[in-house]
Amino acid sequence: MERDTIRAPVLTAAKALDLEGRIGGYLVVWGDATKRDLHGEFFTPDTELGLEWYPRRPVLYQHGLDGEMGPVMIGQIESLRADDTGVWVQAQLDLRSRWARAVMDLVQREVLGWSSGSLPHLVAVGTDGHIRRWPIVEGSLTPSPAEPRYTDAVAVKAAFEALGLPTEDLLERDAGEADENMDIVTGTTGRGDAIKRLPVAQEAVRPHAPAIEVRSKYADLDAVDMAFMHTWLSRSGQWTPSVNFMRELAHKAYRAVDSGQLDAGTLRALPVKSDELMHTGSEGFGQEWVPDVWSSELWRKARAENVVLPLFRIVEMPSNPFELPISGTDPTVYYVPETQDEDDLTLGSTNPIPDSQIGSGKVTLRAKKLALRVGFSAELAEDATLPLIPLYREQALRAMADAIDHVLLNGDTTTAATGNINSDDAAPSATSRVLAFDGLRKLPLVTNAANGQSAGGVPSVALLRSTRFLMDPRYALRPKDCAWIVDGSTYAKLLSISEVATVDKFGPYATVLTGEIAKLDGVPILVSPEMPLTQDDGKANTTGNTKGQAVCVYRPGWVVGYRRRIAATMDYLPYYDAYQMVATVRLAFAPLDSEVASVLYNITV
Structure with a gap:
């Protein structure tokens, strides 16, 4: 939170006090109902500025918002003093910093002004625009103040010299050898020339005054x-x-x-x-x-x-359905002789380079909606609002995120009494989330069953390797583009295989935060809580599932499209005196062909 100061008709700009980076100027300028900034607000001597809070405050450029420099402290405000014009500051730039030297150059070119910064929860502004409370936390130099009047920054030592004032007095007062209360009075000459005054800043607080930290009741909420x-x-x-x-x-x-x-x-x-x-x-x-x-x-x-969603490319769907163009067959590369005859330069049949075509294709994405709804009483909100906020927010987020992973992994649009990979012994519920679209498991279990094999016992390196190579070799031979997704019980069995390198062995390459906890032949192994135990055929029944499975996916071979990102709304239902939270997402998921996944099922766990 920042406030651009109003430039006073006296020397209010940032001014260099000496050649070693000392600058000064009015950080705040008083106004009234007739002298407002461009946002209709104004400071007065009654504004609480917290001048006694800290002995020193940082100097920033553009309140730390400059895209290249960022929030770099380029100096410190050493003193603040309120007078009839506003609050005068003196600051020391750290000329060891290249940023500070660049800013000092701008000060000397008189293109910068002062702007004060505060914190949002500390500020109070009246309905009339009077800024009643604005504790100054930092002072910034900016080329683009909201109030264009009276905020130019100039070098103070240069100003002393231009006014014919002895700079020795300035240096002596900086050293504490002169009268702190001495001012150079502002007036006018008979010719109307302004005689500028340069106030001598006083220390705002004792050198060792304690800092004050103010916390609001929302401090623990992000x-x-x-x-x-x-x-x-x-x-x-x-x-x-x-x-x-x-x-x-x-x-x-x-x-x-x-x-x-x-x-x-x-x-x-x-x-x-x-x-x-x-x-x-x-x-x-x-x-x-x-x-x-x-x-x-x-x-x-x-x-x-999530474990599954981050594996795949995500595209925005401008329409529903959306046809995503994909590459097809590659052009053919030929061996050709050196070009020697003029006829070789024609595009006809005599050209030594045979022509070929680049194939193209498309995959159709059809977005489906997932939604959750939660209700709770108004009394619950009234009695425990702040403690409930992080809990309810995290629960809603986790439930929706887990549902996305679940559908990407287990989606199956089969609605018959048997055959759905998640409910092979009964028809799935009409509102079951798995009916949104076909997911990773269905491709090798049903769509292209040749890409699945039964373990018939505990997993082994040979079984996992042969399962991976059930995919087209052009996919299986790219381990960095592949990933294994397993259930927790199967992972426990994989730990007994010496060739499986766990995170303690591949160190900085581990990505445990995204679920990767092991590798086999360079292919990461991820554990998803959404991967179910199944029957011997890799499909799950409503009860009695005891077998594990491992799905190998070629990541670039799948695409997630979203028509609506996750959105959440909250409504109050007065006739129930209760709240209702609804979260929705519209997304699609599709493979680029039928060779981009394989599965090892019927694993004894």
């Missing part, structure tokens, strides 16, 4: 928790998010984007001040992107933490 809380409670009409809540949510959301925890596109609708980050200064700002924060996190978490 941006996604707060967005979920907003989505949940604001729908009821019984809770309206406060200005402080929205400010803290905006602050945390931007930090999450900056750290890579949220997609930057999530905040595309958030208002900004000039070219700088803007705080949500009044109710209603940022309301439109709150659901995006929550839904974006659902999708990101599903892709980052």
Whole structure:
């Protein structure tokens, strides 16, 4: 959260106090109802600025939002002083940093102004635009202030020299040898020329004053928790998010984007001040992107933490159904002699290079919808809102993400009384999630049964290798593009095979966070809790499943299409005095051909 200062008609810009990187200027300039910034707000001497909180504060460039420099501290504010114009600061840039030297050059060219930064949950702005509380946390130098008046930055030593003032006095006062209360008074000459004053800054606090940490009741919630809380409670009409809540949510959301925890596109609708980050200064700002924060996190978490979904390419479906173009047969490469005759230059039948064609194909993606609905009482929300937010959010996210993995692995559109790989002895329920589309297991078990074989006992290296090579050799011979997916019981059996390298053996190449816990012949082995135990034929019945299985997939041979990312809504049902949470996703899944998976089933576990 930042505030661009209003440039005063006196020397309010960032000014270099000496050649060693000392700068000064007005960080805050007083205004009133007739002197507002471009956002209709203003500081007054009554604004709580927290000048006594810290002995020193960081100097940043563009509040740390510059795409190249980032949040680098380029110096420190050494003193702050409030006077009739505003708050004058003196700061020391760290000229050991190349960034600070570049910024100092801009200061000397008089193209920068000061802008103060605060934290969202500490700020209070009245309905009349009066900024009542703005504890200064940092001071920034910016070329694009929201208030264009009186914020130019100039070098203070150069200003002293231009005004004919002795710089020796400045250096002496910096060393603490001169009167701290001495000012150079502002006035005008008979010719109307302004005589600038350069206030001598006083230390804002004692050198060893303790820092103060202020925590709000939302401090333990992250941006996604707060967005979920907003989505949940604001729908009821019984809770309206406060200005402080929205400010803290905006602050945390931007930090999450900056750290890579949220997609930057999530905040595309958030208002900004000039070219700088803007705080949500009044109710209603940022309301439109709150659901995006929550839904974006659902999708990101599903892709980052699931075992099956991250294996495959994901495309956005502009229509439903969507025909995805894929490559077909390759052109033919020939041996040809050296070109010697003029006839060889023609495109006719005499050309020494025979022609061939590049084949093409397509795969059709048809999006299907998965959904969950959860209800809970208003009393539960009233009595335990804050503790429930992370719990409910995580449960909803995990349930939907697990459902996606389950369908990708076990999907089977068979609705007959027998034959479905998940319910071979009874027809699946009409709302069973596995009916969305055909998944990984069905291809080698049913669609191309030649790509499956029975273990008839415990797994072995020979069985696993031969199963992998049931796929077309052009796929099986690319171990880095393949992956094994097994159930937990089968993995326990694989641990007894010496050729299976577990994470303790392949060290930095382990990716345990995405489920990879072992390798065989360079092919990662992933354990999915969504992989079921089955009957001897690799299909599961409603009861009595005791056999394990291992599916080998060629990852580039499958594609996930989504028509709607995971979206969550929360509604209040007044006639039940209860809440209802609904999460949905529309996605498709398809192989590029029938050779991109194989399976070893009937494993004794």
